[in-house]
Amino acid sequence: MDHRDIPIDVILDIYTRILRIRRFEEEVGKLFRQGQLPGFVHLYIGEEAVAAGVCAALTDEDTIISTHRGHGHVIAKGGDIKRMMAELFGKASGYCKGKGGSMHIADFDIGMLGACGIVGGGIPVAVGAGLSAWYSASERVSLCFFGDGAANEGSFHESLNLASALNLPVIFVCENNQYGEFTPASRAMNIEDIAARAAGYGIPGIIADGSDALEMYRIATAAVQRARAGQGPTLIEAKTHRSGGHAEGEEAFLAGQQYRGEAELAQARAKDPLRLLHTYVAEKDLIPADQLESLDEGITRALREAVAFARESPLPEVDSIYDDLWL
Amino acid sequence: MDHRDIPIDVILDIYTRILRIRRFEEEVGKLFRQGQLPGFVHLYIGEEAVAAGVCAALTDEDTIISTHRGHGHVIAKGGDIKRMMAELFGKASGYCKGKGGSMHIADFDIGMLGACGIVGGGIPVAVGAGLSAWYSASERVSLCFFGDGAANEGSFHESLNLASALNLPVIFVCENNQYGEFTPASRAMNIEDIAARAAGYGIPGIIADGSDALEMYRIATAAVQRARAGQGPTLIEAKTHRSGGHAEGEEAFLAGQQYRGEAELAQARAKDPLRLLHTYVAEKDLIPADQLESLDEGITRALREAVAFARESPLPEVDSIYDDLWL
Amino acid sequence: MPRKTYIAAVQEALAEEMRRDPQVLLIGEDVRIGVFAGTRGLHAEFGDKRVIDTPISELAVAGAGIGAAVTGLRPVVDLMFGTFMFLAFDQIANQAGAMRYMYGGQTNVPVVFMTQNGAGSSAGHHHSQSVHQFFMNMPQIKVVLPSTPYDVKGLLKSAIRDENPVIFLNSLSLGGKRGAVPDEEYLVPLGVADIKRAGNDVSICAVGSAVYTALSAANALAKEGIDAEVIDLRTLSPWDSDAVLESVRKTGRFVAVDESFPTCSAASEWAATVAERAFHDLKAPVQRVNNKDVPVPFSPVLEKAVLPSAEDVIAAVRRTLE
Amino acid sequence: MPRKTYIAAVQEALAEEMRRDPQVLLIGEDVRIGVFAGTRGLHAEFGDKRVIDTPISELAVAGAGIGAAVTGLRPVVDLMFGTFMFLAFDQIANQAGAMRYMYGGQTNVPVVFMTQNGAGSSAGHHHSQSVHQFFMNMPQIKVVLPSTPYDVKGLLKSAIRDENPVIFLNSLSLGGKRGAVPDEEYLVPLGVADIKRAGNDVSICAVGSAVYTALSAANALAKEGIDAEVIDLRTLSPWDSDAVLESVRKTGRFVAVDESFPTCSAASEWAATVAERAFHDLKAPVQRVNNKDVPVPFSPVLEKAVLPSAEDVIAAVRRTLE
Numbered sequence A, B: 001m002d003h004r005d006i007p008i009d010v011i012l013d014i015y016t017r018i019l020r021i022r023r024f025e026e027e028v029g030k031l032f033r034q035g036q037l038p039g040f041v042h043l044y045i046g047e048e049a050v051a052a053g054v055c056a057a058l059t060d061e062d063t064i065i066s067t068h069r070g071h072g073h074v075i076a077k078g079g080d081i082k083r084m085m086a087e088l089f090g091k092a093s094g095y096c097k098g099k100g101g102s103m104h105i106a107d108f109d110i111g112m113l114g115a116c117g118i119v120g121g122g123i124p125v126a127v128g129a130g131l132s133a134w135y136s137a138s139e140r141v142s143l144c145f146f147g148d149g150a151a152n153e154g155s156f157h158e159s160l161n162l163a164s165a166l167n168l169p170v171i172f173v174c175e176n177n178q179y180g181e182f183t184p185a186s187r188a189m190n191i192e193d194i195a196a197r198a199a200g201y202g203i204p205g206i207i208a209d210g211s212d213a214l215e216m217y218r219i220a221t222a223a224v225q226r227a228r229a230g231q232g233p234t235l236i237e238a239k240t241h242r243s244g245g246h247a248e249g250e251e252a253f254l255a256g257q258q259y260r261g262e263a264e265l266a267q268a269r270a271k272d273p274l275r276l277l278h279t280y281v282a283e284k285d286l287i288p289a290d291q292l293e294s295l296d297e298g299i300t301r302a303l304r305e306a307v308a309f310a311r312e313s314p315l316p317e318v319d320s321i322y323d324d325l326w327l
Numbered sequence C, D: 001m002p003r004k005t006y007i008a009a010v011q012e013a014l015a016e017e018m019r020r021d022p023q024v025l026l027i028g029e030d031v032r033i034g035v036f037a038g039t040r041g042l043h044a045e046f047g048d049k050r051v052i053d054t055p056i057s058e059l060a061v062a063g064a065g066i067g068a069a070v071t072g073l074r075p076v077v078d079l080m081f082g083t084f085m086f087l088a089f090d091q092i093a094n095q096a097g098a099m100r101y102m103y104g105g106q107t108n109v110p111v112v113f114m115t116q117n118g119a120g121s122s123a124g125h126h127h128s129q130s131v132h133q134f135f136m137n138m139p140q141i142k143v144v145l146p147s148t149p150y151d152v153k154g155l156l157k158s159a160i161r162d163e164n165p166v167i168f169l170n171s172l173s174l175g176g177k178r179g180a181v182p183d184e185e186y187l188v189p190l191g192v193a194d195i196k197r198a199g200n201d202v203s204i205c206a207v208g209s210a211v212y213t214a215l216s217a218a219n220a221l222a223k224e225g226i227d228a229e230v231i232d233l234r235t236l237s238p239w240d241s242d243a244v245l246e247s248v249r250k251t252g253r254f255v256a257v258d259e260s261f262p263t264c265s266a267a268s269e270w271a272a273t274v275a276e277r278a279f280h281d282l283k284a285p286v287q288r289v290n291n292k293d294v295p296v297p298f299s300p301v302l303e304k305a306v307l308p309s310a311e312d313v314i315a316a317v318r319r320t321l322e
């Protein structure tokens, strides 16, 4: 890969986003295994380059919508890891006051319009955010993440077609990690590239290496430009891998059943986006090693603080169940 | 057009199906204008070549599923016009004992699994009929008709992908008459050919001249062969035209509003499938003119009988509302 | 006061709100043409950007309305027929009906989903159903089903100004119904019932087309000296239980009339609430009048037989007087 | 009798029916793996053709089940979580729930839609809802929601043999619950309630997980000498109103316990029916215990607070004794 045209500060920014996601997810995995987190958690490890590269191409006004595997998207968009962690703990200081949890984190102030427990459920909402940008003749673009599995939902089809028919500034980013839960994409569809579906809506469909954060950034930037220029939606398919399971603790679900070979897993891990970007930066000597190291230390420290904050935060008052119903 | 390889008896058969549909629909239009039919009726005039050509490629065991514009499909599959007419009149002797009406005619005995008032609603059901053919290793194929408008429903997408993923013997026939109600397809999607969507499911997508019954027959025959041979689904897009309105009596809905220019209508009528096949047959001297004429007379007579039958049939007993609930 | 049709009142409400607030817009299938006339004429006045025809894609269109609502617009999404909402059920229930709560109050969701409710076109089961009961179950959704031109206009305007998702149901069979509608601006607040006929002997609660069924029963009963009160709830969620309970305290008898399938219906809810909270005022068992418990058949003679009739209501009232 | 878990009983029912009848097959997302274990192990025994993993396409998968059912198979469609059924709502309501009637009795529709119902995984609103009330409203759909391993096995076998569409709901929180399940074949008929605890002072009606809430309330009340009868309906549609009315005739008091949003809920239906048909036997107003009327929050402390508790039931019973 060669990305000479991307400025160093952008590369550093993207690297930072990746690293923040990685450390966050590692911590969450640990906390979950320790039984400290209720509910389900779906980690983003292995896929960080997608959210980091894509969100670096967005402004604060642009909006994103996420999935059940959403921590990475929130962080990449600039979310506060303290309030995220508190939400995962179900605390009152969390983003959603403990009402949302891992699959429902939102931060409307930074244009993060919410994660979603329904596969494909966020895609139509993103079309609406695009509609409102178009309607107000704003520069804003609406972007939405979803998986390969979600691309088989009716919501995907209707949304891409609707955004195309109305020529809206919406960017659809399909994170093709090759699996929907335990079913390989190859069994769920008879095509190699989900990007090929874009032709059915008369919009560009672009295949990206989802392990290459800088490629993601470049492709997203082009799609954002198109959208801002009133040229309508783009579908980006990021080929990626989750290096862990579908959900933490899935061994319990699986009860010994295998669905992914060791070779495949090794291959996936070889495409680790953090290591790839680290190597790139190191080889080209773009950012001093000690800067990267102190970055990591800073993030690790911030995470420790986030966990402490989450732990120490009070549980929500029981009476708060009646808040936030109507406005 | 040149269809030398299609035997005369097949051509005559197709011609008969077209003519029977045409006369039926003309009669229904007249009856509706006279206020004799309750509810909505959506006529198939102008599109007859699709149902006729396609159904001629099917056996009695093969199944079809239809739409709100379904009379033509029922007749093409061999339905009884008496029981159809009685159903339109809401009579006890109708196909559904008066419970279905124009949008819900079915004849399970001839593999006509039902028309449907929900746009796109029949497509998933057709996948199921294909599933059961596949499961029982039967030769049967499942075919389903739907419109250009339905191709923008999630059910279209999910169904084509599901049929492809499971490699089922399902044939999807999109009747692209260029309109969904009063919205032109060109405004509902940014693609010229719905057939192009097939690539998104890894199945063949074939464009057919829906005014040419013999072309429809040939294309359907090829798709049927593929399906029977275990090669999976096909999407056929028939370019067609409805020569009348979306629904009879739409002038009341429209209240003077125009949605289709005279030039376009004239163009559509120029592609009249009955006249085209008639001309073909006459020019090639394939079937004697007097045979065609007596065919028409026979159909007209049968229709008169069907109307009389429908008129004279008793209304359903009020208590029959409690029948047909559970088995 | 000028007399206008129900559907003309819908048009007026939409036009007035669109004039008043540029954030209000209309999206749906054939909203330019306005198949049921509720949106007719608006395209001519407001143009392509505010009266937006969509592909036939209920799920995405509903979701687009939601997304637009949480980013500053006030969309009215036209979904044409009640059963078509089943295709958008996920977006309505899982998104509109949950976002504000799930995200801890970070957003409002000012979207209106409008559709035709109930039977009336003799077009078979797929075009003849009431759907209000489904949305009443959803905690974060408001549901409105007006019966008169006056109410439909005033309530639709309130629904559009509401910060929460509202299912706004027009009674299919009432489109041509005429009634007094002032030319001056007015609002009818959500959540407030209206006594359509005052009476002392029995309380009949209804919405939409069923209000007329109740009224015609009440008129017939009046001839026998039975004085029925007809309460039109107008808003189904949140609903004005106070008005109903107050009436029952007066009459001691309760009949729910509801054009919908019976089980877990609005009538069930009203009857249960009355039985729970006005038990000691009741002189007789609560009674429900719904559709017969079968799908809606096509043939007009059968369709009529499955829908609640004035005779059904009269019989129910008589049961309370036994 | 051997003791087995609720979910193991589901497995047994599926396996036995698949062995018995080659027309029975299983389709859905990840049914090979069996995320909730109900379908686990079946792929190994029955192979790719009878245990069919699908794409994530609820609408088409449900429709495929229907199409297969009307052409001779007896599919069990696994839809995983209750809210995912919202995506298939159109096919279930408009097709499965109408085809037989709409087509004048030409076809049977022997399809089972299976899913997890209710809260229990602390996963937020999208994974914590009860959906039985929606399907109860549909005239041509049967609805089952068992509470014990014994019942779930016997009822699932009956559901698969039924000629009509059945929504078969497993209580999410009961998967690991153990109970006696014979190794010999047996069926539990649809539509028949079961008295899970006999009593004379108050009738408590419940289904699924709420049965245990009711039972634990009953046990607590017993210590005070209040003798509650707990009726487990097991089938919600058609439901055994006779059993409930008979019990109320004996006790004169009625409490409905139902883990779901309150409005137009199963509890509303039961309460309305009792008030309508056993009014003169009632010594006190009917009472309902449901979820608090808000979406289901994630945080366990809040989730617990919105779900019906034994304390809620005890309070409701006390209200009937005032």
Ligand SMILES: Cc1ncc(C[n+]2csc(CCOP(=O)(O)OP(=O)(O)O)c2C)c(N)n1
Pocket: A042, A068, A069, A117, A118, A119, A120, A146, A147, A148, A149, A150, A151, A175, A177, A179, A180, A181, A246, D029, D056, D058, D080, D084, D087
């Ligand atoms: C509508 C719906 N169906 C099914 C599920 C269960 N489910 C949760 S995650 C998941 C897999 C999603 O796959 P994909 O879209 O590829 O995202 P990934 O998990 O791979 O990131 C499924 C089936 C769901 N949450 N929502």
Ligand SMILES: Cc1ncc(C[n+]2csc(CCOP(=O)(O)OP(=O)(O)O)c2C)c(N)n1
Pocket: B068, B069, B117, B118, B119, B120, B146, B147, B148, B149, B150, B151, B175, B177, B179, B180, B181, B246, C029, C056, C058, C080, C084, C087
């Ligand atoms: C789910 C649903 N949405 C909307 C409608 C209203 N409607 C009836 S026919 C129709 C147009 C369908 O267009 P198309 O699929 O192209 O079929 P055509 O009428 O042209 O044959 C619409 C929108 C419906 N019946 N069902």
Ligand SMILES: [Mg+2]
Pocket: A147, A148, A149, A175, A176, A177, A178, A179, A180, A181
């Ligand atoms: Mg995936």
Ligand SMILES: [Mg+2]
Pocket: B147, B148, B149, B175, B176, B177, B178, B179, B180, B181
């Ligand atoms: Mg069309």
